[in-house]
Structures are given as C-alpha cells and as structure tokens.
Amino acid sequence: MLATHRDAEDRYTKLRLAVLDEVNKDLRSSQPNLRAGLIDQMALTQSKRWDYSPKRRVDWDWTEGYNAFKYRHPKRFEMALWNNGTLASLSLGKPTYHGTKLRLDFIEGNPENGKDVRVFQTTFLALAGYAEALGAAELRVMNPINADVRRYYEGFGLIYVAKGDYLFVRL
Numbered sequence: 001m002l003a004t005h006r007d008a009e010d011r012y013t014k015l016r017l018a019v020l021d022e023v024n025k026d027l028r029s030s031q032p033n034l035r036a037g038l039i040d041q042m043a044l045t046q047s048k049r050w051d052y053s054p055k056r057r058v059d060w061d062w063t064e065g066y067n068a069f070k071y072r073h074p075k076r077f078e079m080a081l082w083n084n085g086t087l088a089s090l091s092l093g094k095p096t097y098h099g100t101k102l103r104l105d106f107i108e109g110n111p112e113n114g115k116d117v118r119v120f121q122t123t124f125l126a127l128a129g130y131a132e133a134l135g136a137a138e139l140r141v142m143n144p145i146n147a148d149v150r151r152y153y154e155g156f157g158l159i160y161v162a163k164g165d166y167l168f169v170r171l
Contacts, residue, residue, distance in 0.1 A: 008074040013038070016078065019129040023122065034117070035082045036126055039066055039090060043080035046087035047108075055111035057145060062090055065106070069094075077102060077130045081119055086110065089119035093127065101138040101168075102131040124156055131171060141167045 016038060023036045037043070039062075047062040069076060069092055077093035093104040104127055109119045124139075131139055141158060143165050144150040150160055150167065158167035 005074060012075050015133050016130065019126060019133055020079065022129055023126045026125065027122065031122075033084050034088070034122060036122060037080050037082065039078045039080045039092075043087055043090060047090055050108070050111055053111040057111070058108060060106065060108070062108075066090075066092065069105075075099075075134070077104070077127055079123060079126050081117075081122055083110075083113070083117045086113075088113055088117045089123065091119075091123045091127075095134055095136055099134055100136055101140055102127060102134060102136040103140045103142050103166075105142050107141075120152070120156070128171060136171070138168055138170050 020036045020038065027034045027036065044063045044066060050056050066078075070078075073094045075095050077091070077095075079089075079091045080087060081089040081091075087110055089107060089109040091104060091107040093102060093106070095102050104123070107120065107123055109117070113119075127139055131137075139158075141153050144153060144160075144167065153167045154160060156169070158169045160167050
C-alpha cells in the first residue's frame, strides 16, 4: 500500500470514527442496546453465521467483499451495527467521484433478527452524518433488493429513480 493511500485510509478512518461516535451518543439515549462501529474481524466472523440462515435473501461474502471494497475506497462509508453484542447489520458505501453524493452500496441485516431491530434508521443517520462530514449534498441508496424494500426506503423521504435503480434524498 502506498504511503498516500495509507494516509487517506488513516484520515478517513478518523472521520468515520468521529461520525460513529456521534451516532453512538444518540443511540445511548434512544436505543441503548445498539452500538455502531467500524467493520472489524469480529463483525466479519459473525457475518459468516448468516450464510447458514434459510431467511437470508442475498448471497454476498462480506469478508471477501469488504476487503476488496476497503482497499479500493479509502473514503468509504462503513458500519457494523451491534444489538446487545450480536451483529445486527453491516453496511458499505462510497462517495461519488466528485464527492457531491454519498452512496450506500451494500446493507444487510442479520436474517435471524427479523424486524426486531430496524437497522436502516441507524444506518441512514450514520450515512447522513458521514455525508455532512465529507461535504456531500445528496444520499443515494443503490439497487434496492425488491419493491417492498424500495417502498420502505421511500418512507424515509428517499425518491426512487428507476433508470439508475437507486433512491436519493438531498441534504
């Protein structure tokens, strides 16, 4: 890894941590059982358990996918959401080329949690905080898995763009 890449990784990791610290302050008062953090080895190990769930809707390898994404995108958004010590969700995104928009490319909730933990609400809060820190003026949620999920995101004020298969909201 080049020194400039390492510098970017370090600089944006500090920014991600600051945003997640603010999210955790909000969670302590509203949902004390939840904690947001960076994706680490413990999160990736717990995500492997999802592979065996018959309720899982996607077949994405978080370990391999995260490691490749992490290397290519030092400015990335990432979050592991924990519920009482159990991994509730993982999410990854990246700013657009000019940095005016922040994309959420991957989000997956623990398939065994069902609707017990509303992971998108906290992810949306963290995503908006990171977008603000980067100076991005728009959030995008890429490729919703189905129409029900798309409608759920629309409930947060996001607008669907069929041509690009994404939802967006201006900040």
